[in-house]
Amino acid sequence: MESPRCMSPLHSTSPSPGPLLMKLIDRALNIAAGLFAVFGGLGLLVLTVVTGVSVFYRYVLRAPIFGIEDVSTMALTVVVAGAIVWAAAQAGHVSVNVISLGLGRSVTRITDVLARTVSCAMLAIASYALFTKGSCGLPCGAMTSNLGIVHTPFYYVLGSAIAVYAVLVATHLIVGLANWNGTDPNEVAD
Amino acid sequence: MDRDTIAATGFIALFVLLFIRVPVGLAMMIAGGLGIYLIRPPAMMPVIAGEIFGEAASYPLTILPLFILMGNLAGVSGMSRDLYDAAHSWFGHLKGGLASATIVGCAGFSALSGSSLAAALTMGRVSLPEMKRYNYHDGLAAGAVAAGGTLGILIPPSAGFVVYAILTEESIGRLFMAGVLPGLLLTLMFVLAIWVVVSLNPAKAPTAAAKEDRKARLKKLGRSGWIIGIIFITIGGIYAGMFSAIEAAGIGAILAFLVTIIRKALTWANIKDVTTATLKSTGTVFLILFGAFVFKTFVGFTGLPIKLTGWIEAQGLTGLQVVIAILILFIILGTFLEGFAILVLAVPLVQPILETLGVDMIWFGVLMVIVLEMALISPPVGINVFVVKGIAPDIPLSTIFRGIWPFWFAMAAVVALIVLFPQIALLLPNTMFG
Numbered sequence: 001m002e003s004p005r006c007m008s009p010l011h012s013t014s015p016s017p018g019p020l021l022m023k024l025i026d027r028a029l030n031i032a033a034g035l036f037a038v039f040g041g042l043g044l045l046v047l048t049v050v051t052g053v054s055v056f057y058r059y060v061l062r063a064p065i066f067g068i069e070d071v072s073t074m075a076l077t078v079v080v081a082g083a084i085v086w087a088a089a090q091a092g093h094v095s096v097n098v099i100s101l102g103l104g105r106s107v108t109r110i111t112d113v114l115a116r117t118v119s120c121a122m123l124a125i126a127s128y129a130l131f132t133k134g135s136c137g138l139p140c141g142a143m144t145s146n147l148g149i150v151h152t153p154f155y156y157v158l159g160s161a162i163a164v165y166a167v168l169v170a171t172h173l174i175v176g177l178a179n180w181n182g183t184d185p186n187e188v189a190d
Numbered sequence: 191m192d193r194d195t196i197a198a199t200g201f202i203a204l205f206v207l208l209f210i211r212v213p214v215g216l217a218m219m220i221a222g223g224l225g226i227y228l229i230r231p232p233a234m235m236p237v238i239a240g241e242i243f244g245e246a247a248s249y250p251l252t253i254l255p256l257f258i259l260m261g262n263l264a265g266v267s268g269m270s271r272d273l274y275d276a277a278h279s280w281f282g283h284l285k286g287g288l289a290s291a292t293i294v295g296c297a298g299f300s301a302l303s304g305s306s307l308a309a310a311l312t313m314g315r316v317s318l319p320e321m322k323r324y325n326y327h328d329g330l331a332a333g334a335v336a337a338g339g340t341l342g343i344l345i346p347p348s349a350g351f352v353v354y355a356i357l358t359e360e361s362i363g364r365l366f367m368a369g370v371l372p373g374l375l376l377t378l379m380f381v382l383a384i385w386v387v388v389s390l391n392p393a394k395a396p397t398a399a400a401k402e403d404r405k406a407r408l409k410k411l412g413r414s415g416w417i418i419g420i421i422f423i424t425i426g427g428i429y430a431g432m433f434s435a436i437e438a439a440g441i442g443a444i445l446a447f448l449v450t451i452i453r454k455a456l457t458w459a460n461i462k463d464v465t466t467a468t469l470k471s472t473g474t475v476f477l478i479l480f481g482a483f484v485f486k487t488f489v490g491f492t493g494l495p496i497k498l499t500g501w502i503e504a505q506g507l508t509g510l511q512v513v514i515a516i517l518i519l520f521i522i523l524g525t526f527l528e529g530f531a532i533l534v535l536a537v538p539l540v541q542p543i544l545e546t547l548g549v550d551m552i553w554f555g556v557l558m559v560i561v562l563e564m565a566l567i568s569p570p571v572g573i574n575v576f577v578v579k580g581i582a583p584d585i586p587l588s589t590i591f592r593g594i595w596p597f598w599f600a601m602a603a604v605v606a607l608i609v610l611f612p613q614i615a616l617l618l619p620n621t622m623f624g
Contacts, residue, residue, distance in 0.1 A: 040472075041465040044255055048447070051256065051440025055433055073247040079255050079469070080246040080476045086466060087473025093213040094474055098526050101570055111210040119212055122220045126238050126480075133239035151243065158246055188211050 025171055032164045033089035039157075040082015046075040067146030074144065077154040081161035088165045097188045105187075109180060112187065116173040123166035130159035191228060197492035200225035204485070204535070214531045218481030222488035229491045241483040245476065249436070250355070250362060255472045256439035257347040260420075261303025262467045263446035266460040267453050269417040270312045273298040276414040278320065279407045282399035286388035288324055289334040289395065290381045292317040296338030297377040298414075300345040301421040302442070305471060306566055310339025310574045314581040327394035328585045329593025330387060335581075336574040336590065337380055337597030340563035343529075345373035346425060347439065349475060350533065350559045357482065357537040358551050362435040363428050367618040368552050370425070372560065372608055379600040387596050420445045429622055475530070482534030495542040502543050509547035510609070513554060516540055517561050517605065524565025528573065533562060556615040557608055564601050567594045 054068045087093055100108060134155020136142060142151040172186045179185070191199070200221050207217035219238070227234040245251060264270050277291035277298070284290065296313045303309060314335040321331035343350035346366035355362040388395045402410075424442040427433050433441065450456050489495065502512060516536075523532050537558075544554055566574045569591045578590055608614050 037466060037469055040469045044259060044465065044468060047252060048256060048259065048440060048443045051252065051437060052444045055437045055441055058437075059433065069249050072252050073249050076248070076252050076255070077243070077246045079472060083255070083469040083473030084477060085473070086469040087471075087477065090466070090470050092470040092474045093215065093477050094528060094530075095211040095213050096208045096526070096528055096531065097211055098570065099209055099211060108211075115207070115210045115212045118207070118220055119216045122216055122223065125223065125235070126219065126242060129235040129239035130242060133236060133243070151247070154247065155239070155243055158242060162242075 022171070022174070025167070029089070029164065029168055029171065033085050036082040036085035036161060036164065038082075040079050040086060043075045043078030043082060047072060047079060050075060067144070070144035070147040070149055074149055074154055078157060081157045084158075085161045085164050088168050091186075095188050100188070105183075108187065109176065109184065112176050112184065113173065116169050116176065120166050120169040120173060123162050123169060127159045127163040127166060130155050130162065134159060193229065193492045194494075194497075196225055196228050197489070197494045199228075200485075200488055200492070208527070208531070213477065214528060215477030215479070215481035218478075218485040218534065222481065222485035225488035226484070226491060229488075233491075237487050238484055241487060242480045245356075245479045245483055248356065251352070251476075251479070253347070253352055253362065253436045253439045254349060254475055255468055256436075256443045257303065257349070258305065258308075258471045259464065259468045260347075260424075260439065260442040260446045261299070261305060261308050262464040263443070263450050264299065264302045264417060264420075265308070265312050266464055267416075267446065267450040267455045269302075269414070269420075269446070269449060270295070270299050271316055272410070272414040273417050274313060274316045276407075276410045278317075278399065279402050279410040283401035284398065285392075286330070286384040286395040287398055288317065288321045288326060289330055289384045289388075292321070292331075292334045293338045293341075293377055293380045293384070296335075297341050297345060297373065298417065298421070300341040300343075300373070301347075301425060302417060302446070303342060303347075305349055306339045306342035306563070306574060307577055308471070309342035310335055310577045311581065313338060314578055318578075318582050322582075324395070324397045324399065326396075327391075327593070328582075329589045330384070330394045331593070332575075332578045332582060332585050332590040333593030333595075333597055334380070334384065336567050336572070336578045336594055337600075339574045339577065340566045340601075341373060341377060341380075343566075344369050344376060344556075344559050344563060346370060346428075347435070347442075348559065350529070350562060351555065353475070353479065353482075353530065353533060354537065354555045354558065356479070357486070357534065358541055358555070360551050360555065361623070364552055364619040364623055365555055366425070366428060366435055367622055368556050368615045369559065370618050371614050372556050372604060375607070375614060376560070376601065376604045379604055380597055383596040383600040416449045420449070429618070431622065478530050478534060482538075485535070486538040489538050495539055498539065499543045499546050503546065507547075509544065509549040512543060512547055513549055513557070514609065516544075517557060517609075520558065520561045521564055521568075524561065525568045526570065527565065529562035529565040532565060533558065550612065550616065552619055553608070553612045553615050557605055560601055560605050560608070564598060567598060 050071050058064045134152050137150050137152040176184045204221035223238055226237055274295035277294040281287040281291040296309045299309050346369050351365040355365050424438040428435055428438050566572055575590050
């Protein structure tokens with residue numbers, strides 16, 4: 001189980017195509033990852049406090065709060081959205097790295113292109129699927145069971161997080177191609 | 191294409207994707223999503239969206255970020271260091287005592303954090319320099335840290351058990367309780383393994399720390415009272431039925447937060463570190479879960495579990511024989527696949543078979559988690575070994591892997607004991623839940 005070496009998708013000084021554009025995308029991705037981390041952190045705070053308050057009311061005051069689980073689950077979606085983006089930006093999504101044990105960079109640069117292309121495509125599909133399904137909202141019964149919180153914005157938050165991850169993988173793909181004959185800064189580490 | 195061919199293609203595609211280093215969660219999502227498209231094209235998009243949202247908004251899964259947060263807070267507040275110091279103080283003067291103290295420290299930290307990586311990393315940072323100072327053999331020192339870290343996914347709270355519970359729809363609390371005695375037994379076996387290694391070759395632990403007097407030892411034990419107290423409240427609370435595993439996670443996180451404040455460790459830098467570390471670990475697990483559930487749906491669509499169940503039944507095999515065969519297969523898979531990947535890939539396939547044969551899924555869950563622990567330290571992709579290598583870059587990988595074997599065999603022995611005596615795993619959950 002390995003992770004790529006670098007944290008920022010494009011922070012290398014690689015001779016990438018359109019350096020200014022790539023720099024802008026890099027900056028935008030860093031801002032997006034930071035924002036998602038902030039929202040994820042706030043979600044974590046809400047989740048912790050809500051769980052604590054729930055236990056306090058249930059066991060100390062003997063007065064369970066109706067529908068508090070709905071708040072927890074919706075807070076979890078925000079935490080997860082932040083976590084997915086942050087883990088992606090920090091190279092935290094795990095890969096199995098056995099290929100580099102037997103094969104060199106001449107092969108892995110090809111397999112990396114393939115891996116990043118299919119990953120990016122899947123993430124784009126998943127993001128689109130979340131936006132599509134989420135947009136149905138109330139008419140499709142997409143709401144929490146107790147408080148009736150409509151799922152739509154939370155689908156959108158998750159869809160956006162996965163879209164950011166897709167862009168990140170796309171930039172890895174471009175940087176990898178730009179460094180075809182050199183060292184790929186985003187290659188999975190040995 | 192008939193469904194059997196699609197199923198076979200899906201599994202081959204998955205292994206190819208994993209081989210070319212597609213992240214585990216995405217590999218499963220791609221193989222599962224395409225498979226669903228081939229069987230029922232209109233279902234692909236709703237299944238992908240539904241499974242992602244379903245897991246991201248799953249109430250039982252709120253336990254994961256909360257326990258991860260608790261473990262991270264224990265690290266920055268110095269509670270984990272206190273635990274190691276206490277273990278060092280009580281065991282450091284014994285034969286191989288520093289390595290044993292590392293194991294005990296890992297076991298204690300595991301009771302506060304569900305992550306084997308966190309346990310290996312946190313304890314490794316404090317214990318490896320200490321063992322080096324006393325001229326411990328590199329293999330023994332690194333092996334103790336890597337193996338001790340694996341206790342993180344057996345001793346509750348355990349991320350492995352949470353994922354297993356979600357996949358099999360078993361009770362998280364029951365699984366947590368089932369992990370307690372095997373976790374303690376494994377800790378004991380690790381200590382025994384160290385004792386055997388050092389007895390056979392005393393040069394591996396040539397010197398020991400000076401024996402501290404009782405007062406000093408009690409003082410250090412007292413300092414670790416915070417962490418012991420939190421463990422007692424969270425795990426004890428679940429066992430006593432005072433609160434659910436999810437509520438215990440919330441209480442544990444709040445208590446760890448309060449201790450961090452009391453110890454004046456709640457700096458802006460620590461808040462940032464704890465939050466980002468928690469998000470990173472949470473994101474890692476959830477992406478795997480997203481993929482796992484899409485892939486699980488695909489496997490269900492192919493009808494493969496039913497066919498496999500029928501085939502196994504036709505062979506006339508007993509539940510025990512099948513369990514042993516599956517565990518051996520997992521041990522082999524563990525040499526090149528990541529533990530969580532095995533868990534999420536295999537459970538949807540083996541669960542129907544085992545349930546048909548009357549196998550207790552709690553018992554099997556404990557066995558499976560120990561086997562996954564073996565995967566964490568098995569060459570060539572044992573992740574805990576790479577964690578240790580990261581902390582001690584001067585120790586060659588080959589030395590670390592050689593140092594791991596005594597612990598690997600200790601794990602195998604515990605698996606054998608739990609197979610022979612299922613009560614080791616089932617006593618506590620049966621006592622508590624009936």
